[in-house]
Structure formats: C-alpha cells, structure tokens
Amino acid sequence: MLVVQDQEPDPMLPRRYRVRSTWAELAGVTSVELTPVDGAAVAFRPGQFNMLYAFGVGEIAISISGDPAEPQRLIHTTRSVGAVSAALTKLCEGDMLGVRGPFGSAWPVAAETGRHIVFVAGGLGLAPLRPAIYHVLEHRERYAGMTLVYGARSPDELLYAEEIKTWKSRFDTEIEVTVDHANPAWTGRVGVVTSCLDRALAGIDPAMVSAFLCGPEIMMRFSVMSLADAGVPPDRVWISMERNMKCAIGFCGHCQFGPDFVCRDGPVFRHDHVAPLLSMKEI
Amino acid sequence: MRIHGIEEILSEHPVFKAFDKETLELLAGCARNEHFRAGDRIFAEGDPADKVFLLRHGDAAVEIATSERAPIIVETLHAGDVLGWSWMVPPYRHMSDARAMTEIRAVSLGADCMRTKCDDNPALGYQMFQNLLPHMAVRVRALRMQVLDIYGTKKG
Numbered sequence: 156m157l158v159v160q161d162q163e164p165d166p167m168l169p170r171r172y173r174v175r176s177t178w179a180e181l182a183g184v185t186s187v188e189l190t191p192v193d194g195a196a197v198a199f200r201p202g203q204f205n206m207l208y209a210f211g212v213g214e215i216a217i218s219i220s221g222d223p224a225e226p227q228r229l230i231h232t233t234r235s236v237g238a239v240s241a242a243l244t245k246l247c248e249g250d251m252l253g254v255r256g257p258f259g260s261a262w263p264v265a266a267e268t269g270r271h272i273v274f275v276a277g278g279l280g281l282a283p284l285r286p287a288i289y290h291v292l293e294h295r296e297r298y299a300g301m302t303l304v305y306g307a308r309s310p311d312e313l314l315y316a317e318e319i320k321t322w323k324s325r326f327d328t329e330i331e332v333t334v335d336h337a338n339p340a341w342t343g344r345v346g347v348v349t350s351c352l353d354r355a356l357a358g359i360d361p362a363m364v365s366a367f368l369c370g371p372e373i374m375m376r377f378s379v380m381s382l383a384d385a386g387v388p389p390d391r392v393w394i395s396m397e398r399n400m401k402c403a404i405g406f407c408g409h410c411q412f413g414p415d416f417v418c419r420d421g422p423v424f425r426h427d428h429v430a431p432l433l434s435m436k437e438i
Numbered sequence: 439m440r441i442h443g444i445e446e447i448l449s450e451h452p453v454f455k456a457f458d459k460e461t462l463e464l465l466a467g468c469a470r471n472e473h474f475r476a477g478d479r480i481f482a483e484g485d486p487a488d489k490v491f492l493l494r495h496g497d498a499a500v501e502i503a504t505s506e507r508a509p510i511i512v513e514t515l516h517a518g519d520v521l522g523w524s525w526m527v528p529p530y531r532h533m534s535d536a537r538a539m540t541e542i543r544a545v546s547l548g549a550d551c552m553r554t555k556c557d558d559n560p561a562l563g564y565q566m567f568q569n570l571l572p573h574m575a576v577r578v579r580a581l582r583m584q585v586l587d588i589y590g591t592k593k594g
C-alpha cells in the first residue's frame with residue numbers, strides 16, 4: 156500500500172533520501188529519482204519545488220518534475236550551472252542527499268477543468284510544468300483541450316524528447332515543438348516560441364484558454380503578449396518565477412520579488428498579479 | 439477535388455484577404471500555382487528575387503549556408519506564411535536558401551509584375567506594403583529573440 160504523508164513538521168530540517176536511479180537527459184542535465192530513507196513519500200502539487208541538499212556542498216531549489224499521482228517516485232531534473240547543481244547531476248544510484256519541502260504555490264490545473272489548457276515551456280522550463288501536464292493527460296476528459304508549445308535552442312537540447320513523442324501520438328493533444336536553429340536533418344519547426352504560440356492559438360477560442368508558462372523570463376513576457384493579443388483573459392495566465400533561495404519558507408527575504416517572496420507566494424504566480432514587476436528592470 | 443482559382447486562393451491568404459475583388463483580379467495577373475517536392479530547392483542565396491511565394495500547404499526551410507559545417511535552418515515557414523522578402527527591396531536578390539521540407543503547394547507572384555503594378559497604382563502599392571509589413575515585423579521580432587539566445591541562460 157502506498158503511504159503518503161503531508162509536509163514535514165519542521166520545514167527547516169532536511170530529510171534523508173536515497174537515489175534510486177539517475178539518467179542523463181541532455182548534456183549537463185540529469186534527472187534523479189529519490190526515495191525517502193525514513194518515513195513515507197510526501198505528497199506534492201504540480202509546480203512545487205524541493206530544497207535539495209548535496210551533503211558538504213550546499214542546498215538549492217529544484218522543481219519537482221515527476222507525476223503528482225506517483226509521489227513515491229520523487230523526480231527532479233537539474234542543469235549543472237554551479238557547485239551545488241553540479242554535485243546533484245553527479246549523484247549515483249544509492250547516494251544519499253537531504254530534501255526539504257515541498258514548498259511554494261502550484262499550477263492551479265485541477266481548478267481549471269472545462270477549459271483549454273495551454274502550456275508554454277522554454278528550455279528547462281518544461282521540467283516544472285511536467286507534473287501539471289501529467290495531471291491534464293491523466294484527466295484529459297475533464298478539459299476542453301490541451302496544447303503544449305515547447306521551444307528549445309536546438310534539437311539536441313529538447314528535454315524529455317521521447318516522452319514528448321508519446322504525448323504527440325495521442326489524438327487528444329496538440330503538441331508544437333520548435334527550436335531556434337537546426338541542421339537540415341531536423342524535420343520539425345524552426346522559429347521562436349511566440350510564433351508557434353500565435354499559430355497554436357489561432358484555432359482555439361481564447362475565452363476558453365487557461366495558460367501556464369515556464370521558461371526564460373523574456374520568453375514568458377513575449378508569450379504573455381501573444382496570449383493577450385489573442386484575447387486570452389488576463390486572469391487565466393500563470394507563470395513560474397525563479398529567484399535564488401535560502402530558507403524557502405518566507406523567513407530570510409532572500410527571494411524577495413517586489414512585495415512577494417518567491418518561495419512562499421510563488422514560484423507560480425497569476426501573471427496579472429506580478430506583471431508590473433516583470434516589466435521593471437533588475438528587481 | 440475542388441479546383442481553386444488564383445483569385446480565390448489569394449482572397450483566402452492572410453496577407454491578401456483584406457484586398458477587394460478588383461485588386462485581387464489585378465494581382466492574379468502576376469500569380470501562378472507552384473508545386474515543389476520534398477527536398478527541392480525553391481531558391482538559393484544570390485538568386486534574383488523574381489518571385490514571392492505564398493505557402494498554401496507544406497513546410498519550407500530557410501537556410502544559411504556555412505563553409506565550415508552543414509547549412510543551418512534559421513526559420514521554417516508553413517501554410518499561410520510568405521516566403522521571400524527580397525523582391526521588395528533593392529538589389530532584389532535572395533539572402534538565404536529555401537528548401538521544401540515536405541511537398542509544397544504555393545502561389546507565386548512575379549516580382550517585376552508586382553512592382554510595375556504598384557508603381558502604376560501607388561494606392562495599391564501602399565496597401566500592399568501595409569499588409570506585408572506586419573508579417574515582416576513579426577519575423578523581425580522573432581529574429582531578435584533568436585539573437586538573444588534566451589535558452590543559454592537561467593532556466594533555459
């Protein structure tokens with residue numbers, strides 16, 4: 156029987172997890188599946204993140220990229236950009252690490268039933284969206300439609316490429332993948348996410364769209380403009396923000412974003428709540 | 439199978455659908471149907487830009503050749519898109535290669551014919567540029583995002 160517990164009593168105390176398996180996703184990007192050493196698996200909502208502690212190196216925020224219906228398979232996808240993320244991408248089966256969480260707000264997909272869900276992802280931004288995509292795919296009959304627009308730099312930097320193919324093979328989803336440039340062997344689209352999004356939106360009633368965006372901030376800013384131009388209601392657009400974190404529970408102020416703390420009030424925000432801040436420089 | 443007349447095809451194309459019947463008849467005089475098989479070269483860098491293509495079905499790749507490695511696809515175009523801008527501005531030469539990625543059905547408009555009609559009828563020329571410019575603007579904006587290489591940083 157699957158035993159799942161809600162969040163840890165002491166959110167500052169890491170719990171020990173063991174690496175069940177790891178696999179390379181892309182150059183410099185690795186996924187790990189973790190299993191708790193003491194206690195049960197912890198339930199999470201799509202879009203939430205954990206603080207992963209590489210012993211002796213440090214602790215960083217990493218989104219949960221697995222299926223919320225299978226919390227016992229805790230999956231994270233990490234790009235190596237510095238000391239801690241590099242240590243996380245080098246973990247091997249059987250290694251131990253500390254986990255605090257899950258923290259933060261979630262993609263409100265479960266509340267958006269009856270609507271046409273549009274996911275817009277750029278690069279590694281597909282990882283925090285994947286739990287929400289799983290949710291919609293598992294409950295597809297509850298939604299009017301599902302479209303994923305995903306952009307990456309080049310074909311060999313497409314995350315979860317094999318899985319995207321299986322999503323594409325379903326007849327009840329629209330999956331549009333585009334890359335910034337490619338060699339002639341590539342048979343898919345080349346162009347920016349916004350062009351692809353404009354095209355995808357052309358066939359959908361904008362009033363029915365609920366959109367979830369995750370990726371580079373510039374991409375999200377321009378995609379929000381495309382959604383607005385198409386007539387998608389401003390209160391139906393959510394984005395995920397990244398800021399460096401320390402405590403992850405709204406104590407230290409490290410992740411402050413205007414009046415909000417990304418760890419506590421985000422990382423998922425309704426776009427119209429943070430739009431004025433997004434257009435400000437260096438906030 | 440239904441045969442579409444050139445005027446009808448133009449009237450359904452995003453760039454030309456705003457034109458009135460009379461103008462479409464005038465432009466249809468410059469137009470002809472085109473068909474390419476997958477892999478066909480549509481035009482090459484340096485070729486005279488003597489046509490503009492309105493894609494109806496299929497996908498085209500715009501490529502830049504490099505001496506050190508395989509050509510790079512910088513953009514793909516699809517049904518409803520316009521392929522080829524160089525006919526609008528001197529020296530009227532293509533600045534890239536274009537290749538059919540799939541079978542393509544298109545309508546081409548002869549550049550000389552179009553330019554002559556626009557010169558003879560400046561109101562038509564103005565309307566033409568007004569309709570084409572937004573499409574060019576979208577492409578220039580997209581190009582800016584590509585140049586920024588946004589996936590090279592942060593979450594990308």
Ligand SMILES: Cc1cc2nc3c(=O)[nH]c(=O)nc-3n(C[C@H](O)[C@H](O)[C@H](O)COP(=O)(O)OP(=O)(O)OC[C@H]3O[C@@H](n4cnc5c(N)ncnc54)[C@H](O)[C@@H]3O)c2cc1C
Pocket residue numbers: 204213215216217218219232233234235236237238239240241279282283396397398399400422591592593
């Ligand atoms: C809510 C949230 C969710 C996140 N989810 C993921 C995830 O699913 N997968 C993932 O790989 N990363 C994710 N990140 C980003 C991750 O936390 C950072 O990459 C990490 O903090 C870098 O720590 P480091 O010690 O490895 O590198 P540092 O030594 O802290 O930084 C090394 C270099 O990377 C740059 N850098 C710092 N932060 C980031 C960042 N956010 N993205 C890219 N470069 C950065 C620094 O400017 C520096 O140049 C998330 C961040 C937040 C806030």
Ligand code: FES
Pocket residue numbers: 399400401402403404405406407408409410411416417418419
């Ligand atoms: S990380 Fe400390 S307040 Fe957000």
